[in-house]
Amino acid sequence: MARARELCAARKQRLTPRRRQVLEILLSSHQPLGAYDILAAINRDGEEVAPTIVYRALEFLLQAGLIHRIESRNAFVSCSDPENCAAAQFLICQDCERVAELAGDAAGLLAGAQDLGFSVDRSVIEITGRCAQCQQHGR
């Protein structure tokens, strides 16, 4: 969160209270949340806010690289390394629903795309399965 502030300040982007609130909710969740989960979290605090508000904050946080969208889940998760989050990869456990973010450059994948003359803008790498822990526990 402190880093998020610094990053935004450095880039002259405004990390407004609303945006902070949404980021805070995502940071303190240890699993991905849907937009309407975030909405519910806000409204649980007594506010009565519309979806569009949440989506706008999410859009900002996404473009700022502070969060990621898990496409295969329609969900959002805070980025573990905002300074350096160009090409994140996720391991998503079907059982415990936890998401691990792998850093690193997707090996040669993006390079391969660029070899084909393709100019990469954004990559989505999501691997679904069962984590080691859930396999052990036979869940």
Next chain:
Amino acid sequence: MARARELCAARKQRLTPRRRQVLEILLSSHQPLGAYDILAAINRDGEEVAPTIVYRALEFLLQAGLIHRIESRNAFVSCSDPENCAAAQFLICQDCERVAELAGDAAGLLAGAQDLGFSVDRSVIEITGRCAQCQQHGR
């Protein structure tokens, strides 16, 4: 399409007329289609069918490995190599909307996940950007 029939026959899966129809629509589109696009294509032929019908056919085709879902687009596309489609990768052009499917095993990515004790079920690899052609044409 012929191969789809063979595959289903070999596996004792029923490629019913409805499923064939949906697959046919996807095969003859050279870009990904949303479920409601497919629905519209069916209804254009004079039928009056509900979304649920399309989603059911899509679900079957997905699990049969005959089509893929493009998660970042909520869209579906026929698989270019159904015999061998465990881990597809897509290059998605923002300008022309075309999707190229790369075969191959995602380099060491999946192996890397497995090294962590993660048992892989399904992988989504979608790279968005601009294809060589669209870059040239300055679109």
Next chain:
DNA sequence: ATTTGGCCGTTATAATATAGCGTCATGTCG
């Protein structure tokens, strides 16, 4: 002080997806 641009809030609606139930077809087994 005025303008400008960005953010917020409101209302409404669009787009995507699923639930639940009854029926009919197909295949199985006595």
Next chain:
DNA sequence: CGACATGACGCTATATTATAACGGCCAAAT
């Protein structure tokens, strides 16, 4: 053959996810 099980289909309804369009407010720049 007939009874039954299974899976596919179709219908109605509804849930979930996401965006459009407009106006007000406030902070920063002029």
